[in-house]
Amino acid sequence: MADSSKESADSRRNFLKIGAGVVVGAVVAGAGVAAYESSVIGSNNSSSSSTVASLSGQLSDTQNALNSATAQISTLSSQLGSTQAALGNAQSSLSAANSQNANLSSQLTATQNSLSTANAQNSSLTQQLTSTQNSLSSASGQISTLQNQVTSANGQISTLKNQLTTANSQVSSLTTETTNLMSVSDALTTLGAQEAACLEAAIQTIIPTDSTGPGGQTAGVLFFLDKQLAGEYGKAGNMYMQAPYVLPNQTGPITVDGVTYSAGTMSGNLSTGYGYQYSMNFRTFWRFSVLGLEAYANSAYGGAFETLSAASQAACLTDLANGKPAASSFYDINPADFFLELFFMTWCGFLMDPMYGGNRQLIGWNYTGFNGTNTGDFYGEGLTTKELMVASTPTKLQPASLGQFQAAAGYTAGAGGD
Numbered sequence: 135m136a137d138s139s140k141e142s143a144d145s146r147r148n149f150l151k152i153g154a155g156v157v158v159g160a161v162v163a164g165a166g167v168a169a170y171e172s173s174v175i176g177s178n179n180s181s182s183s184s185t186v187a188s189l190s191g192q193l194s195d196t197q198n199a200l201n202s203a204t205a206q207i208s209t210l211s212s213q214l215g216s217t218q219a220a221l222g223n224a225q226s227s228l229s230a231a232n233s234q235n236a237n238l239s240s241q242l243t244a245t246q247n248s249l250s251t252a253n254a255q256n257s258s259l260t261q262q263l264t265s266t267q268n269s270l271s272s273a274s275g276q277i278s279t280l281q282n283q284v285t286s287a288n289g290q291i292s293t294l295k296n297q298l299t300t301a302n303s304q305v306s307s308l309t310t311e312t313t314n315l316m317s318v319s320d321a322l323t324t325l326g327a328q329e330a331a332c333l334e335a336a337i338q339t340i341i342p343t344d345s346t347g348p349g350g351q352t353a354g355v356l357f358f359l360d361k362q363l364a365g366e367y368g369k370a371g372n373m374y375m376q377a378p379y380v381l382p383n384q385t386g387p388i389t390v391d392g393v394t395y396s397a398g399t400m401s402g403n404l405s406t407g408y409g410y411q412y413s414m415n416f417r418t419f420w421r422f423s424v425l426g427l428e429a430y431a432n433s434a435y436g437g438a439f440e441t442l443s444a445a446s447q448a449a450c451l452t453d454l455a456n457g458k459p460a461a462s463s464f465y466d467i468n469p470a471d472f473f474l475e476l477f478f479m480t481w482c483g484f485l486m487d488p489m490y491g492g493n494r495q496l497i498g499w500n501y502t503g504f505n506g507t508n509t510g511d512f513y514g515e516g517l518t519t520k521e522l523m524v525a526s527t528p529t530k531l532q533p534a535s536l537g538q539f540q541a542a543a544g545y546t547a548g549a550g551g552d
Contacts, residue, residue, distance in 0.1 A: 323361070335442075368420075370415035425465065
């Protein structure tokens with residue numbers, strides 16, 4: 135770009151030179167005219183007036199020309215000032231334009247950088263779009279596969295529903311059979327109605343139904359006891375039943391058939407370790423004991439045992455455990471002996487295998503966490519005995535009875551064995 139300020143200075147100098155030349159020329163011309171007039175007048179005084187007039191006219195014209203030149207110089211000087219002012223304005227505008235040009239260049243550079251960044255982002259987004267499209271295609275394939283699997287599963291569900299309908303019919307039939315069997319198994323074969331009422335109340339007092347779970351009555355302990363009294367237990371089978379007997383509150387030596395045994399004071403309480411010391415079998419022992427319990431409940435608490443409040447029933451049994459009633463009122467049976475046998479048989483009926491008549495619905499085993507014949511995989515749990523033994527915390531399994539085990543092994547009632 136040319137230097138505009140230098141060009142302006144040169145223009146001004148040239149203009150001033152021209153104006154000065156014009157002025158000097160005019161002055162020189164005027165001086166020449168004056169010298170010429172003096173020379174002509176001095177050398178030829180006889181010149182005619184017409185010649186003087188002509189020269190005067192020429193001088194006047196020259197002066198007019200000089201005045202015109204002076205006016206032109208003044209005009210040119212004004213134009214020069216205006217031109218210089220316009221030149222200054224132009225230089226200011228040029229400087230502002232240069233500044234704007236620099237700003238625009240910076241903006242252009244920033245815009246180009248932003249465009250480069252946008253191009254990079256666009257490339258990245260394009261790659262992401264391609265990846266997303268690929269993932270979408272893969273997902274569509276998976277959805278198609280899953281839809282096929284769902285269709286297959288729906289078919290299986292339909293089949294299972296049909297099987298469930300069949301199973302429900304079988305369950306309904308088995309329920310009817312079970313109801314019939316229960317009506318037979320719930321029939322008492324040994325205990326009388328009042329004995330059953332008294333003993334069931336005592337069983338429910340020992341293991342009540344409460345917030346922790348069902349008690350002895352729900353578990354069918356009474357029917358376990360009835361079944362045992364009807365069998366070898368009630369007949370005192372396999373027990374030594376011969377004398378001598380250490381009777382309740384026995385004191386002094388015992389003489390049998392002329393032979394004296396022991397000396398001192400002995401007690402026939404089962405908890406002392408002497409064992410069962412009565413000549414009667416267990417069926418008779420329970421019959422007399424129930425009669426004794428009812429007699430004591432009436433005399434001490436004002437009513438038959440089964441009619442008492444729960445608190446009075448618990449207090450009455452506590453009296454028996456402490457030997458409070460007289461043995462004579464219990465047909466010479468130590469009431470503590472009866473309580474121990476009642477307590478022991480109640481828990482047996484609650485915890486023994488259901489095949490013996492109690493522990494119905496495996497209530498006792500579920501309550502205590504006993505698994506019965508389930509060693510870890512009876513219901514498909516997939517556990518081994520070793521895994522259960524080395525586990526850091528005990529595993530509570532769903533219990534299985536001996537009857538279930540035998541049924542699973544293919545043994546059924548009435549079927550012959552190998």
